[in-house]
Amino acid sequence: MPVDARFDPAATNGESADGQPSESRETAAPAGGATLQGIGVVAGIAASPALWARPRPQLPTDGPEVPEADRAEQKQQFDTAAATVSGRLQGRAEKAEGHAAEVLEATASLVTDKGWRRAVNKHVEAGVNAVVATVRATDTFVAKFEKIGGLMAERTTDLKDIRDRVVAELRGEPEPGVPSPDEPVILLADDLAPADTAGLDPEFVRGIATQLGGKTSHTAIIARQFGIPCVVGVGAALEGVEDGALILLDGERGEIETTPDPAKAKERADESAQMQAKIRAWSGPAVTADGTRVQLLANVQDGAGARAAAGTGLPEGVGLFRTELCFLSAQSEPSVETQAGIYREVFEAFPEQKVVVRTLDAGSDKPLAFATMPDEPNPSLGVRGVRIAFEQPGVLERQLDAVAVAAKGTGAEPWVMAPMIATVDEAKWYGEMCRDRGLIPGVMIEVPSAALMGDELLEHVEFFSIGTNDLTQYAMAADRMASQLSELTDPWQPAVLKLIKMAADAGQRAGKPVGVCGEAAADPLLACVLVGLGVTSLSAAAPALAAVGVQLGQATDDQIARAAQAAVTAPTGQAAQDAAFDILKGGK
Template sequence: MEKKTVRGTGVVGGYAYAPAAWTRPAYVPPATASHVAEDARPAEVERFKAAADAVASRFTERASAATGVATEVLGATAALARDRGWIRAATKLINGGEQAEQATAKAIDQFVVQFEKVGGLMAERTTDLKDIRDRVVAELMGLPEPGVPKPTSPVVLCAQDLAPADTAGLDPTMIKALVTRFGGPTSHTAIIARQLGIPCIVAASDLESVVEGAPILVDGTSGIITLSPDPAQAQELVKQDAALREEIRGWAGPAQTADGVHVQLLANVSDGAAARKASTSPAEGVGLYRTELSFLTAQTEPSVAEQAAIYSEVFSAFPGQKVVVRTLDAGSDKPVPFANHEEEENPALGVRGIRLGWKNPGLVERQLDAIAQAAEDNGVEKPWVMAPMVATVDEAFEFAQKCRERDLTPGIMVEVPAVGIMPDAFLKEVDFFSIGTNDLTQYTMASDRMASSLAMLTDPWQPAVLRLVQNAAAAGQRVNKPVGVCGEAAADPLLACVLIGLGITSLSMAVNAIPAVGVQLGKVSLQKCQQVAAQVVESRNSRDAKELAAALLR
């Protein structure tokens, strides 16, 4: 095999050198199958339900054995495997004479089409649905589950895409890196690879040129896969990377640059359990508490007292420390049953976030009441609260007024480009900004952040996105108000240096990403970060920006 490279989008940095190992393909049921006689259909339905239940139970078992994000991801997939919608659709097909294998494939494929039309996070869940389909079909056919091989020596795992069940159960001592043809920077593959601490590249469109068993070098920072690299050079890069990882494992904080400038590193959490885990880490508080994740299955709006009890768990995990609560960011890819969502042609640009208050009178006010109550119960003075999807100065003014009436510190998310274009006007109304780089990138580049074909556009290294971050940070400095980042960009060690150089005052990320960011910040001065940032924002594209930062900061 001639030496060449394959490019993708690097989402978890680091080097790995090992033979390539491809995932096992799914089993496809025969296109034609005998018609199930009417008197045999009840038994066929039971055979189908037993297979679906067996697959769901295995997901649940894996969730129980996993930790952190993997537990949440696998638990969500187990729930999807038991979803009454697709099971009802498959049962209907079987009662119409279809065999269980064909009914499973047809029922789930119907939902895949629906999810793809919705877009956003729902489109990403199609990977989960297809994985469930393939596992149920394999169970019905009496075959081993498709997916990840069980290597006896280290490999780089290659796949078209990876489902949560594949990534959550990986052994990082054997799987040295993940490379997928599809997927994006915020996919399950990227999130769990970050938790495992192994290099990861997604959206590598030419990945099929990688041959099973061929030695490859993966650079998770640049997104470059080198086929048949020089063994000595590859091993030296991996050795250096191993030394860095050892340094990261021993890092305990707090974060500061090489010249002693403190950098506040915070945790993103979804509930009390996640907050308690984060409290044992070097995190100095919570930079993003995603309240909506506690209510995704709630059929009726929880009372103020019920909400306050939930929020108290997060406040109590970080007594006396910074906790930033985001009001419901529901809608689009995260609908909550009680929020009166209407069907929309483009939900990512529809009624979501702060806009939910338009058709749910009192929803925002009751949540603010609950946050204020939880803060009072835990002795928290003027807790930080921010609204998502704010697009106009009037929205910022109205939200700030409601917060101040309850003695809350008001802020807004910077994820709509309008805020980054005219940040001074918004900062006249609120006390802080928190930049959500995932959505800000999506809206700035007019690209669905879950579409693997658009991964190059939805890269937070895009210079246009960094310019908006720069605008927001500069506005904060002019009036001495904090501007943080709470999107996935904060978890990228090199990009974290650029963000600090642009004037960002705090970084919030998944707990497991904090040590790597802390170590990288400690290797460079604030002046160096500022110099690099000034050059990076002038880049032509995201690839040039990332490569320039890597060259200047390493």
Template sequence: MTHSVRDIALTVLRGTPVVPGVGYARAIRPGVRPVLDIDIRPVAEALRSAQREEFTRATSAVAARLKERAGHASGAAAEVLAANAAMAQDRGWLRAAEKLIDAGTPAAAAAAGATEKFATMFTKLGGLMAERVTDLHDVRDRVIAELAGAPEPGIPIPDEPSILLADDLAPADTAGLDASLILGLATSRGGPTSHTAIIARQLGIPCIVAVDGLDDVPAGAAVLVDGTTGEVQVAPDPQAAAAAVAAYRVNAQASARWSGPGATSDGRRVDILANVQDGAGAQAASQTAAGGVGLFRTELCFLDRDTEPTVDEQATIYEAVLDAFGGRKVVIRTLDAGSDKPLRFASHPDEPNPALGVRGIRIAMHDSGILDRQLDAIAQAAAATGTAPWVMAPMIATPAEAASFAAKVRSRGLSPGVMIEVPSAALLAERILSHVDFLSIGTNDLAQYTMAADRQSADLAALTDPWQPAVLALVARTAAAGAAVGKPVGVCGEAAADPVLACVLVGLGITSLSCAAAAVGSVGARVASVTFDECRRAAEAVLATDDPTQARAVATGILG
């Protein structure tokens, strides 16, 4: 039962920490989405074409608004908004709704009916497809509101700085949060690599997911969110809470002063890089102390397209990122689509489990032209800017795949590498390194596939925690393979944005850390505060633990 603000006592709830930091304020909750009165009476045949036209107008309007918001955003927020805009125009969903309309179902009811059909299918598939259900419901609500002439659903802007508590958030809502007004975020559901967590990290908002008991905390309660420990304190002592916030701000100021280059306090070099997704994001990241780009996600220029962008169109986008970093290191990841990010112009097969299906480099098995043209565009951008970007492929699982990709990249005068996201790739890292120049570990998918746990499941959030010793053991193995042949091994997953875990990764032998631009300063400053020997000892201690909680505790004990 939900308590009132008056009778609530000090309560400490725990969840999975995903964005470090401390926030303290009164809690707010998203408004209940309006229950629209959907007319389900059959539509006369003569009026059905008008209903279909109205449905088309509404979906187009919603897609256009989301696309416009994507154009004003950057990084993960831009990708999520673009993906949701594409979902509002998804051919399968549109056809399902139009079929219902043609049979006499009113447009709003048809939108709801088609959504439930796909939501049921996605939920059964699990994995990354289940992640799309929240997005799909959000698109449905926006379309129905448009049809009814009602305000677009979303999170109200608070009158004062607040802590946002929610069951879960639609990625489009998270992307619109104002970090000056939302001082912390906690959700009952979601995982450490959910869209909500990734966007919160980009915005620099302390965030905890999968918090047990959060639904009982009422709006208006004083709440402290500690995104480092995973604690949500309800009705804490005000003085203690203020002290915790003050201590966090001191650390934040130290992070803001860090100017690079990346290194431990005793001089061990560690590249601190930024994750970007477009030219605007690269420009913003170039204003930080980042030494370059460790992950340039190229999906954004593909996701909202009905047709494949031309080589020239792609090259223009890539040039903007290369220019922003003026010859500094830029690692470009080739298209990572499929599964929860389908391409409208690619023929994706119907799969019982898309998360384990044709995604990433596997798209090239069915249509190698998409990859070939992308590599041509990258080579064109490199020549135009006089730079030498590194190029890596996602979802590599075998040495043969790495060899094939490397040959294509080298034929264009570029430096090849691969992502380590599949456990088989980590186990065969030595053989893969015989074909490529570098490796980059994507800890989000590596955790999901190693632990056989849906990264969106709140019940399984502890399993997909990047502090899982089994995941870090694969990271250690991959780093050791790189060290043996003198080739760099970086981490570009969300684990690199956790300042304490970043130090552990350095101790495991990782040579570069790439994170959201908002986390660059805190990661760089934390690494600079410790010696390499301290990092190494923390890494050894973490590998000897049995669970993430123990791993965090021993690392913090050594690193301070």
């Protein structure tokens, strides 16, 4: 059994980490072995030896009572271990960029969270050692987050990860998670913590396969940013792959051959490498094979991320500026001047270009210290996004003031969009506030009602930006972080594609642009389908744009239109993806 299974009780009884049955999906392979089927999330083919992630530490739930005289020393040991782990993660964040940097910074901040540290110290004061205290405190927070459910449950993976890292540090054990190979490998794991995926080295990690996960998991997002072929949601069948065994991973079809013919595997991997070379050489702009232009934009989270994206020379502007970073680290609402200084860095990175700013996207899994809604029974369906502005009058107005101030003198063109708009009245109210400040108003299509009312909403705003992650979650009534629901949370689902088409059709009737800024825009095959549905711009992490540009350049307008029609009329998400693949890559 691979090392991961030894510390994951669920792996020994056919269950996933969240207690649900793990589906073992495999079919006979031509070479006499097995072809495991998962969810392909990053295209590309890799053929290398398998390497399982390092095991997590064994976690004690009890231990001998610590004498009162020794408890201060136990607290100090915990503080030292936590500081070491936090510093290690922060150091990696400083070397990373984009979503990877954001994930590492967020994980590092969790280690220094005052509430968690107080909980650990409280257990030490009750007489347990630092290791047991760390486990118990984390279990308490995990139970709270799991009870809340929805997006808040996503943070349990982060909490368990920092718990394991601190426990390993306290014991003097190697850091758990991803090893540092010195030769090419395909990394295998039951699942990967955000900090694991954010620290990957694409030179040696040629592919990734996990038992759990879906298309919007951190593993998928960061693997896509690094351009590492990736298959998730393989299930318990992955446990049969031993360390060192040669495997062939197809990140587009979601397949893993466990006993491939070495010569054929090398041939397929070499062909994929040639495509990767084309992607690395691509410099834009994005045009189809018939010369139709498609605007490619970047998702950024701060000035440093914007400068890094601009430095690639690929994006034509910013399609999603996540401003919540300014708010999430603040104990009180930042002043207009403070906000303007942060926003100005992004505008200055893209002078004379389009910059789409997303206003206050908080609540649910991103609570604000100064605007928290207590005791919500379901935060994912509660006060989040623009709804916070209704509960906290003035917050949104001051943010828009800061955007207007920041844009002055930069030459950038500020477009401002609100998340979680659900009604026409909300769109009208928001549009008027933006126009009063000389800003171009738009709304995000994340709530199905917004897509259904697209024509009416566009009477009051100038553009749509579709957040496919939340739109899929709400359309399919499935938590996008629940691995057992990964089939439902797939943006290839025809119901989701129909909502996207409705929004795009409304944009065409009104003569107004409709973009996509969710993770679907970073999937080269799905990006072609989105364009075929009428989407006018695609925004993703800058490193993902080249693959999208190359795929668009290889497809004719007719292929793109036919692929979109086939996908939107397919019976299932997998059938939609297969139909698009056959048309765009199979020459049909």
